[in-house]
Structures are given as C-alpha cells and as structure tokens.
Amino acid sequence: MGENVVAIAEFLTAEHRCCDENFAVVEEAAQAGDTARCQREFQQFQAAMEWHFQKEEEELFPTFEQTTGNTMGPTRVMRLEHQQMREALAEMQGALGQGDLDEFLGQSETLLILMQQHNIKEEQILYPMCDRFLASNAAAVIAAMQAVSAHPPA
C-alpha cells in the first residue's frame, strides 16, 4: 500500500490554490471600486469554484464512498460545505448585481473563511485519505475528474 502517493491531493490542492488566486483578484477589484472588472473576475471565480465542486461531487466522492463503504462520514460534510459556499457565492453575486461593493466585500470575507476551513479539512484529512484508499485507482480518478465538463449546478 503506497503511503506516499499524493496524486489526488496534489491535483486538487493545486485547484484550491488557483481558486485562491482568483479570489484575491476579485477582492482587489471590489476594493478598488471597479465594478465592471469585479463582475468579470467574479464570474470566472464562481465558475472555477463550481467546476471544482462538480469534479469532487461527481467523481471523487462517489468513488471514495464506494471504496470505503462510508457515505455518512467526511464526504457528507464536504458536500454540505460546498452547498454553503454556493449560497455565499450567490449572495456575493446578488450584492454585485446591485452594485453594493461594501456588502460584497463583507460577504467575500465570510466566504474566504468558509472556503479555507473547508480547504484545510480536505487538504489535511480527506485528500490524504483518498490517496491512501484509492492509491491503485488514483490515475483513473484524476482522469475522470478532468473529464467532467463544467455545467450549471443541478
């Protein structure tokens, strides 16, 4: 059993960092009062987040649940937190639509913490577990995640 396989962790952690960068750009545009740029960057950020959620929810989590026989544990909480972040993103979208950048920045502050405490759980606990349990299967899982095409949330 390969203890040092980090394939899935590496792949998904990189996506987290990518979303972090997007987030910083969005926030900076809002702080600068540039609504148009903020709208553009936010759209990209929201889409990147949604796509990442879909890769996990449609490929990684089901595989993990089948392999471990556990559908009520970590993946259930992760799905719940994805939902919370979707709602926070929707709130931000609403504030942006009304041109209320102050409200937007207040919401983005909340999202950042929500997002990062979720990332900590995934990166420190769930992904290493995935790499351990799905080791032989990691390449296939990653390929399946890459094949997920972004679509609107169900």
Next chain:
Amino acid sequence: MIPSAGLSLEQAPPFSVPLRFFLTAPWFLVLAALLMLWQGPGIFASRWLPATLALTHLLTLGFMAQVMLGALMQMLPVVVGVVVPRPRLIAALIHILLTLGTLALALAFLASSPFGFQIAFGLLGVAFGVALLAIHVALWRAPVANGTVIAMRWALLALLVTVSLGLLLAGFFGWGWRVSVVIATDLHAVWGLIGWVVLLVAGVAYQVVPMFQITPPYPPQFVRGFAALVGGGLALWSVCRVEQWSTAMRVTGTVLAVGLAVFAATTGRLLGQRRRKIGDPTLSYWRVSMASLAVTALLWLSSRLIPTWAQAPQTDLLLGILLIFGFAVAVINGMLCKIVPFLAWFHLQAQLLGRARIPNMKHLLPDAAIRRQGWAYLAAFLLLLAAAVDPAIFTYPAALALGVTGAWLGVNLAGVGQIYHRLLQSLPAEAKSA
C-alpha cells in the same frame, strides 16, 4: 481497515463552547490594568515581585490561556478531524475553573496567602487536567499527523511541563513544599512562553497564514524541524539550567533564540509575498506579533553579549512584555476579531436557514471598530515597553491604554454576541425547534 469509519469531519461545536472563553478573556486585560493603577510604578521594579507575578498571570492565564483553550476546542475538529468529547460540559467546566483559578492565584500573590495558593492549586490543577486530557485524547487520535498536529503535540507537552511546574510552585507557596523556587520559576516561564505559546502559534500559523493571507506555504523543511528544535532545545536548556552549566545554557539558549528569529523572519517573508492585496486588520496584528518575537530574540542575544544588560531587571521585564503582550496578545487579539464574527455568522446561518437575513461579518464587527481598538492596543504595547524602562513616567499611561484596549475588545466582541442572540430570539418558536 477503514479508519475513516470513525472519523467525522463534523462541523463546529456549539457557539457557546468557544464564545464563553472569548468573551471573558478581554476583561482580564482590564483587571491587569486596574492592578497596575493600584500598584503604581513599583510594579515594574522586578519580575519577582508578588504584584508583578499577579499581573503576569492575569495576562497569561486570564487572557492567553483562556482564549487558547477556547480556540483549541473550536479548531481541533477542523484541523485535526477529531471532536473533543462532551464539548459543552467540558468547556463549561474548564472555563469556570480557569476563571476562578486565575483570580484566586492573583489574589494569593497579592495577599501572600498560603490558603489562596491552595485554592488556586485545586482550581487550576483540575482546569488544566481536564483540558490536557480532552485535547490530548483528540490529538493522539488524529488520523493524519501533519506539521500542525506535530507542533501542537509538542506544544501540549510543553503545557504539561508548564502546568506541572506551576503546581509545584503553588505547592511551595501553599504548603511549603521543598522546591528550588528560582530554577522552577525560570523553567515554568520558559516552557510556558517558548514551548507552549510559540509552538501553538507556529502550529496555527502553518495553516492560517498561507490560507487567509493567500501566501506560499511555509517551507516543509522548516515545518518539519522547528517544533522538534524548540522542544529538544528546551529540554537540553532545562538540564543545563538545573545543573547550572552556564556555557551549555548559553549555547542552547542561542540556538533557541535563533530558531524563534527564523520563525519570525519566515512568517514575515511569507506575509510580504501575500497575494491578497486588500487591507486586513489581522495582517497588522501578525506583523506586530512577528516583529515582537524577532526583537525578543535579538534582545536576549544581545543581552548575553552585554553583561550590564543581562543583570538589569529591565531586560527580563522587556523580554516578558515583548513575548506576552507583543507576540502572544497581538496574534490572539487579531484572531479574535476574525473568529468571533465568523462563528456568529456561521451558527446563525446554520440555525436561520434562510428564514431571516444574516448580517455579514463586517456588519457584525465593522473594520473601523477593529482598527480603532488596534490603535489602542499598539499604544498600550509601546507604553508598557516604555514603562519597563522608565516606570515613574509611563506606568499610569500604560495602565490606562491597557484598560482601554481590553475594554474595547471586550465591548466589540460582546456586541457580536448580542446581535447573535437578538437574531435568534427574533425567530418564531416553532422555527427554533426545527
């Protein structure tokens, strides 16, 4: 074997679990300020005076330990993936015993009362006993031993040493136990401030700095080595201190000081590389904290080279203020201003579920309020440093600034708690039970 079966990445414990600690802690800063006002400049004559020791413990136990234990009960499920058992009961027990124990200890110092030390011994002994047990159980069950978990294990070991030595000293004052008081006090202070506080802050920083400031991660070689270096260094230093091997003490002390400076510099460098461009009050607190830690290390190193500094009582006082009020209180104050509004929002969201509009974090605790309280903190820090050097002039202004920043923090946080309770009460009864 599927260990994940026993693992729940459960959401946070009830809000009351950490909140009771967070709302109490700031008022110990106010108590510390009142003690300074009452005692006057004499309190800065030496670190060994009873009133100075009472002041120190109002800060370390009343403010620091209070928040740190509350925050650990909140953080462990997130970072480690393990829930502290019976959170409400354990939190209430630790909180009450720690609060009363801190007051008893401060009064015991001030009244030189053996009976007071006996009471403090009992209250604090049970409080830390329960806390150490609950947190140890959680940490050793951690499914993944990452850098944070390793640093926290060392930190808890250091806390165990600190508490044991503290109880031993309370036994000396309370029952006349035979203890080498000066050596035990030195070890108690160093294990508490360097072992427990620095390692806990480092363990938290490994996660919090890259995530919330959006910086590169800490270098893995640093994360791997730092906790062991500090823990091992402290153990060696302690042996040298007990055996009075002064050259060896100097060498291990130097290694420790350089280690702390490297941690401060590494964190400072990461903060300089942050991708998050917007201003953020906690960033300033991290900077003050790391600068204080670096200055602590430099002051200690230079005092070894300049014998008159090493013998001056002000040097020890300055080191204490830099570590306690500069390094630890700053980072804790910054964290409180984020975690309390976030947790209020988080629990409101979970309980209101769209039935009422939830104010965002910046409505719960506005940036302007955080910034103004931050200036009061900075004034208190600088005035305390000045008071250590020239107590006659600066003791009273320092005490006032300390009282202001403590009360302000207390009011800011209590305000968040009030909005939280008001919003929950505004719900119709049937919605609450849903």
